[in-house]
Amino acid sequence: MLLALLLVAAAVPPDVARHLVGGALSDGVAYARLRDLTDTIGPRLSGSPGAEAAVQWALKKFQQDGLSVRLEPVKVPHWVRGEESGEILPAPGIVGHRLALTALGNSVGGTASAEVVEARSLAELSALGPAARGKIVFFNHTMSKPDDYGRFVEMRSHGPSAAARVGAVAVLLRSLATASLRTPHTGMTSYDADAGQVPAAAVSTEDADLIDRLLQRGPVRVSLSLGCRMLPDADSANVVADVRGRERPDEVVLLGAHLDSWDLGTGANDDGAGVVMVMEAGRLIGSLRQRPRRTVRVVLFMNEENGLAGGKAYAAAHRAELGKHVAGLEADSGAGRPLAIRLRAGDGAGALLAPWIAPLESLGIQLEAGDAGGADLGPMDPASVPLVRVHTDGTHYFDIHHSAADTFDKIDPAELAKNAAATAMVAYALAEMPDVLPRAAPRPPRDNQAAPRPAAH
């Protein structure tokens, strides 16, 4: 214990820890900003007025905080939802039901009216083959806890193309959700270039249960109408703000979150919370008496939700400097209670970092084994930038994820503040410690939509 205290003393000056942790926990800035972002701007889907307002909002806040801020251009998909509806059609013995549904992001619009066929995986759909021709494929599953997301999300991302390949006319997906009050959850789908494009929507878990039960009685016919469409790509931007390092300004600790959100809620948890956490880390570090050794860069990515254009654009524009990106942290796990710090880096990284984050012990936050990453940092994978993550309690993350219920009232100000404190402390550590973290072996290429993303959990 004495040794630990000495190590703390040796690592982070007490006034720095007090400024960062105390500032995050008592200034109330992150929470106030999240309220401001979600109340005055609200939904921020790429290409929407909300997304553009958010870019200007963030630019102004970074300027107020005294960071060196710029907009880096990004071309983004511009998908709009329009009106949408669906129903289980009346049939002998069935009066009919209006469905609670919402189009999957990037879905083509259109109408369909056909019999429903149920599949519980892409493999099950393939096995159905010709039996799905002319039908509406209903992807059902048994998601009941956050960890199930990674197993089932392939039905959302790749299901519509798979359905088109077997001649189906539309897709209904059971929402990927851990709670429901008849609330459908959207999320991105991707059409393969070599497959047809059929309209795809999520139904609430209640409606999925209903369709499943009715299918046990006999044929079920559904009619749906999706008014969504893809407009030409829009001009948007990543917002990039630096606290320039005092000794090695070319070495960068990147703190990322995504400024865009789905259109149904106000993106308070996904990812407004992450946005204000990393902004708060930037604000607090930027207001230290002495800036850290290296540059702390806050990047608010655009278009994480339905294209990842911002993450790709950043990696492309900064390719030459990625070797000097000494660490990356992506905050896109909501504002649940911060439980630990996790790393993806080379051997010995933990031992280097641990003493520098000792001031977080009083918040119950310590380094632990695990992984780190994030969708927006994915395009930087080839550079093997060491990744750090504030691991949060995700128990209720998928209760509201990608649904209309992702709103400000769901955010606990105390947990948000603790997350901001942890982010600030970790960022400071990475920017100040004498040695940088060793790089891990490159990550094998992955499918961001199909695989569980540690930071989007």
Place this chain on the structure above:
Amino acid sequence: MLLALLLVAAAVPPDVARHLVGGALSDGVAYARLRDLTDTIGPRLSGSPGAEAAVQWALKKFQQDGLSVRLEPVKVPHWVRGEESGEILPAPGIVGHRLALTALGNSVGGTASAEVVEARSLAELSALGPAARGKIVFFNHTMSKPDDYGRFVEMRSHGPSAAARVGAVAVLLRSLATASLRTPHTGMTSYDADAGQVPAAAVSTEDADLIDRLLQRGPVRVSLSLGCRMLPDADSANVVADVRGRERPDEVVLLGAHLDSWDLGTGANDDGAGVVMVMEAGRLIGSLRQRPRRTVRVVLFMNEENGLAGGKAYAAAHRAELGKHVAGLEADSGAGRPLAIRLRAGDGAGALLAPWIAPLESLGIQLEAGDAGGADLGPMDPASVPLVRVHTDGTHYFDIHHSAADTFDKIDPAELAKNAAATAMVAYALAEMPDVLPRAAPRPPRDNQAAPRPAAH
């Protein structure tokens, strides 16, 4: 204990208790019927195809059960919802928000676009007076637990008329709800004959919080469009089914529930659960080797939700026989865990009934002090019929009440079965015990919408 056992033995023959309790707990009929009602028919708002299908459905089930069943005609209001939408309008510094709203039942349709003024009670609105002229009145409140319903429901039932009186153009009500995933809750409003009629809708609690926060920043303008309208009264019916008493068939134990539901969900908890509980009591009692002394009458009332036409029609049609109605039980409290039996009757009623319901002790259900009643039994108040109630755990009742989330998946089959067992046992007791319960003093006249209704809680 020995005495208690002897009393049980003296009161209810063991084979009868086994048949009723065992049948309710192991046959699975109530749950299967609720699934059938909600899946194949679904919403059952008065005047809708679903309501009429439900009448025919119930008629057929009672016939299958061998009860003596008839339809008693009721003229019901025929209100239809239509399309509905609303938004917080863009303003300087505010991008705008789409609102999650739904018209209050019986509301007039129409559009409004005006500044919002907040009131937290009818009294607060009166105090605002001219300040509300030309505005949309936003009724906000702090409902957080079931017991709060009775305090705040006056804003739903009488708010629109109160708003019209001060010259307001529309009403938005914070949903009367104890949980929300952006789910608005409807419910009946009543226009006073001497006031104007303005469109009225409920917003989700999240939207209410948002409006409240935005009002703290400055003026908020809302636009809303409600497509609802009242059509001419429709012909419908109460479904009345008797298990005729073997000795005193003119003495009636009435078991009531309401067959209609709101249009947003499938009315599984409100009041499909009550419907199948009282049907199950009728089925089980009707299939006893020996019918009880008195008549057990199951009444499925029409139009409890938006008019109470069924309850009024029954009381009117049977006025001459109400003196022979020896007890009434209304099941309209959802399918939460049954906790106790409560009474509203004259002195000594509890002592008479207690030994007859001893077989429910193993289910944790005993007689306790409290009240009983129900909206559909209200019109019978002048006859002072002794009232009995299966008191259930209402903790989550208002999580889904009157919302799209009132669906079959919310029902716990084990608790539903226990409720059916309790209902059957109590009904048998009331129909078989040698003496009838003494009548209580008449209840003072009350406003069913404004006052907490013990059985609708």
